[in-house]
Amino acid sequence: MHFISETESNGVIERDFILGEITGVLWSPTSGNIGAPLLLSGHSGGMHKKAPGLVAGALHSVATHGFTVAAIDAPGHGDRPRTPQDQRWTDAIHQALAAGEPIAPIVIDYNMSLAGRAVPEWQATLDALRALPEIGSEAPIGYGGVMLGVVTGLMLAAVEPRIAALSLGAVFVDDALIGAARKVTVPVEYRIPWDADEIDHAAAVALYDAFASKDKTMHAHPGRYNNQMPDYERGNSGRFFAHHLGRAVDTTSV
Amino acid sequence: MHFISETESNGVIERDFILGEITGVLWSPTSGNIGAPLLLSGHSGGMHKKAPGLVAGALHSVATHGFTVAAIDAPGHGDRPRTPQDQRWTDAIHQALAAGEPIAPIVIDYNMSLAGRAVPEWQATLDALRALPEIGSEAPIGYGGVMLGVVTGLMLAAVEPRIAALSLGAVFVDDALIGAARKVTVPVEYRIPWDADEIDHAAAVALYDAFASKDKTMHAHPGRYNNQMPDYERGNSGRFFAHHLGRAVDTTSV
Numbered sequence: 223m224h225f226i227s228e229t230e231s232n233g234v235i236e237r238d239f240i241l242g243e244i245t246g247v248l249w250s251p252t253s254g255n256i257g258a259p260l261l262l263s264g265h266s267g268g269m270h271k272k273a274p275g276l277v278a279g280a281l282h283s284v285a286t287h288g289f290t291v292a293a294i295d296a297p298g299h300g301d302r303p304r305t306p307q308d309q310r311w312t313d314a315i316h317q318a319l320a321a322g323e324p325i326a327p328i329v330i331d332y333n334m335s336l337a338g339r340a341v342p343e344w345q346a347t348l349d350a351l352r353a354l355p356e357i358g359s360e361a362p363i364g365y366g367g368v369m370l371g372v373v374t375g376l377m378l379a380a381v382e383p384r385i386a387a388l389s390l391g392a393v394f395v396d397d398a399l400i401g402a403a404r405k406v407t408v409p410v411e412y413r414i415p416w417d418a419d420e421i422d423h424a425a426a427v428a429l430y431d432a433f434a435s436k437d438k439t440m441h442a443h444p445g446r447y448n449n450q451m452p453d454y455e456r457g458n459s460g461r462f463f464a465h466h467l468g469r470a471v472d473t474t475s476v
Numbered sequence: 477m478h479f480i481s482e483t484e485s486n487g488v489i490e491r492d493f494i495l496g497e498i499t500g501v502l503w504s505p506t507s508g509n510i511g512a513p514l515l516l517s518g519h520s521g522g523m524h525k526k527a528p529g530l531v532a533g534a535l536h537s538v539a540t541h542g543f544t545v546a547a548i549d550a551p552g553h554g555d556r557p558r559t560p561q562d563q564r565w566t567d568a569i570h571q572a573l574a575a576g577e578p579i580a581p582i583v584i585d586y587n588m589s590l591a592g593r594a595v596p597e598w599q600a601t602l603d604a605l606r607a608l609p610e611i612g613s614e615a616p617i618g619y620g621g622v623m624l625g626v627v628t629g630l631m632l633a634a635v636e637p638r639i640a641a642l643s644l645g646a647v648f649v650d651d652a653l654i655g656a657a658r659k660v661t662v663p664v665e666y667r668i669p670w671d672a673d674e675i676d677h678a679a680a681v682a683l684y685d686a687f688a689s690k691d692k693t694m695h696a697h698p699g700r701y702n703n704q705m706p707d708y709e710r711g712n713s714g715r716f717f718a719h720h721l722g723r724a725v726d727t728t729s730v
Contacts, residue, residue, distance in 0.1 A: 416694075427677060436698065437706060439696060439705075440694075442693060443693045444690065454716055455693065457715075458708075458712065465707065
């Protein structure tokens with residue numbers, strides 16, 4: 223893992239890194255926080271490791287809870303080259319959007335392919351991050367994501383015992399995702415923007431039902447996107463991770 | 477409204493009151509808090525105005541947020557006489573429970589009858605409470621309840637514009653309740669214990685869908701009862717009311 227840039231602002235250090243073909247970014251508190259919980263943040267399809275909503279959430283987690291947050295570009299996203307097959311999927315999505323046709327069937331196939339490739343990349347990233355002295359091998363690990371980030375997180379959590387808690391947003395549900403959810407036993411919070419395009423409510427509930435986790439909550443809120451959740455619920459994911467990953471909540475966040 | 481007792485403990489004054497046939501209780505901060513939000517708390521069927529969970533929630537709301545909280549016994553509950561018809565419903569519920577038969581059909585009819593009688597009682601109680609100098613006519617008003625308390629709250633909110641926010645728990649859903657929900661436009665949070673007996677998930681989602689409120693959230697959590705929600709979500713109702721009723725949250729609560 224090579225750090226290729228470092229900037230500091232408002233108590234947060236941002237470092238871009240490269241690990242083999244993986245391009246990523248790590249946010250940590252300037253004050254240092256060895257052994258603090260590490261959150262992995264999965265961006266949605268078409269976005270990248272520094273998607274505005276992802277960055278806002280990461281900065282909040284670092285500043286408010288003292289967490290460390292890492293994000294990597296999905297294959298073919300951000301700073302990474304796109305394969306011809308990925309390009310065909312992307313073109314098909316744009317054509318469907320332009321024609322006013324549903325994109326979910328295309329996105330489901332594309333995301334599952336991307337997630338299958340991203341899982342070993344996240345595992346390699348985890349190995350490298352835990353080898354850093356400022357993180358360490360004992361840091362409890364959570365994962366959060368939306369859309370593609372949900373698919374990747376579920377495929378990762380189904381095979382990776384180091385993931386101790388999952389915070390998930392909107393996603394297109396199919397049988398493969400339900401199958402992955404059945405293997406998940408760690409605490410899960412699942413947030414559904416109830417007016418999202420092509421999000422089937424019954425399928426969303428079926429995904430919630432599929433989690434094998436004893437501790438799982440489902441939250442529906444108005445709007446088409448997860449960032450439209452009510453203000454008074456914005457701090458909830460931080461409290462969720464703080465509870466499960468063992469860090470006292472900084473109460474200035476509420 | 478006549479106060480018939482007053483006790484004080486841990487910064488909270490508890491006063492029992494009588495208003496005509498209504499028996500009730502009012503919890504307020506000893507420090508005084510004129511114009512603070514007033515929460516109305518509706519107990520579940522078979523319980524009473526000082527049901528343990530209701531009292532715990534009330535004390536938390538007063539101590540943490542400085543709210544005033546009022547509860548009244550439903551007709552035929554707590555300190556109030558039961559009519560022969562109510563007795564027949566109660567007997568039928570007990571017989572169904574003993575026989576291992578579903579109680580929801582009986583409870584739905586019984587609760588709708590109780591709620592119909594409780595709505596004007598809550599309105600009279602509201603009038604009397606707002607006439608108290610320590611509450612005042614400008615206090616913003618929220619309502620919270622579980623089971624019978626949900627039915628009563630929805631029937632009340634559908635006709636009573638002074639109710640500015642609703643926090644609802646488990647309830648048996650029928651068409652009449654759906655109809656009341658369609659008249660509700662104020663912010664709602666709806667908490668579903670996902671493993672509750674005789675709670676149909678699709679019906680619960682249909683109730684959420686029925687609210688005409690622009691600001692509405694649905695939260696599912698494991699367990700058969702609302703008090704089994706995860707620890708890290710316990711403060712959420714206080715934050716919900718604090719946001720909508722205009723009182724700063726005391727951050728010691730999280």
